[in-house]
Amino acid sequence: MSETVFGAGLRVAIMTDETGWHTARLKKAFRARGVDARCIDLAACRIDTTWQPYGLALPGFGHTLPDAVFVRGIAGGTFEQVTLRLGVLHALRECGVPVYNDARAIERSVDKSMTSFLLHRNGVPTPPTWAGESAAFAQRVLMRETAAGHQVVLKPLFGSQGKGLRRLGASARGDGTLVPLPSLARYQQVAYLQRFVGRSAQARTAREAGPAFDWRVLVIGGRAVAAMRRSGGRGWIHNVARGAHCEPAELDETLAQLAVRATHALGLDYAGVDLIPPPVSSDAPDAPGASPLVLEVNGVAAWRGLQTVTPFDIATALVDDLLDRRLAATIPPTAPMRHASL
Structure with missing residues (x-):
């Protein structure tokens, strides 16, 4: 017709x-x-x-x-x-x-814990994630991740535009001091923790230098149609609302397939899928085969920033x-x- x-x-x-x-x-x-x-x-x-x-x-x-x-x-x-x-x-x-x-799909995407669960259940690469109401359990996760050399990001269960994100782990002083888990009152007594994925200083020197970034891929009707890279903004948070710079990105097969799989896992008609580059090991910074990771899937996605770099x-x-x-x-x-x- x-x-x-x-x-x-x-x-x-x-x-x-x-x-x-x-x-x-x-x-x-x-x-x-x-x-x-x-x-x-x-x-x-x-x-x-x-x-x-x-x-x-x-x-x-x-x-x-x-x-x-x-x-x-x-x-x-x-x-x-x-x-x-x-x-x-x-x-x-x-x-x-x-x-x-529809409402069911939006409920799945708004609740970050359900998003993480469904991505994991459907085999979509995503950082290790923990969500619960126990501050004691969250503190144990933080201590265990810090001991393993990782940092974690504490996020509001419901939230957008990079608001309320806190990066936790070893103190920036480099003396091994553990940054304690903050009060969960601001997070409605729910701890949603996700392993922070970044590049080590050694890995950065082993690859072409450049700012940290993430991707936003737009999926419409089961097809990835546009992508951009976001860099800058508020330190490690690359939301456009936080001042991130947008530039067009090549929508290669890997990004497109991951974004479509993530959207399908949540049952969305359209979605803005946020992905980050794969973690880089300082021992093997150029190891092949690593996949980008899906951080979030936005079921009520804004596209103003993406429109500036989309024809x-x-x-x-x-x-x-x-x-x-x-x-x-x-x-x-x-x-x-x-x-x-x-």
Whole structure:
């Protein structure tokens, strides 16, 4: 079905807690396909069993539902608030509305511990990770990793843009002093620890000198479509929000396959996959066969930084995948739209 035909007359809800650059790009891409796209805050939606016929009320849609939903942002809040907002997404799926990405996939990607578990379970290379509520266990992990010559990174279980990350291990003074585990109160009494993967000073001199970096790979509809290198920023944290510099990266087969496997492991329609170069041994800095490691998989990924080094319009690629793959598969050619059938 040609793009000029499929899309006209459809209505799509863009779920977001704030409007700006990303939502403007998405709305423009939807308009180019003849789709009426409107932004809705999940906090303004409600489950209402008296609201016929679906028991679900979305601002601007009356008693009807959108033909599809694009999840751009979910505001933080109490456990109950976030649960209800995700519940609305679950309810939309129960009503047969394609949700891109759906609630279950977002839950898996937002929870870093579940992301690590699923990556490991599906054989996707990722750093050793520990998550639990015991500060005593976390301290033992820290001591064991430090004794083995490793550092660990303490991260919020829910978080993004490099906020709240702390690197722990031997003191920077080089005297063997152990940096103690900080209070977990700031981390909601949950310790999520991941082995820090970096290059030793010896390994750095054995290879071409250059700043530390990571990769962001964008996967859409089961295909890796763009990649960039991020370097600089706040020391070892390479998020664009922290001032990292973006440059285009070659999307080789290894990066593409790892990113696609990671996205598939979490059941995401689209994802921003963060990868780091393989650990380098000071004994064999040029040893072949080492694989990059997947750090995180973002199910509500921003792409403003990536767009600056990508020749095609990312919002258009996302919209095309939603309409031509996800939505087209659910609507027979002769079927009326949800809002037109009532």
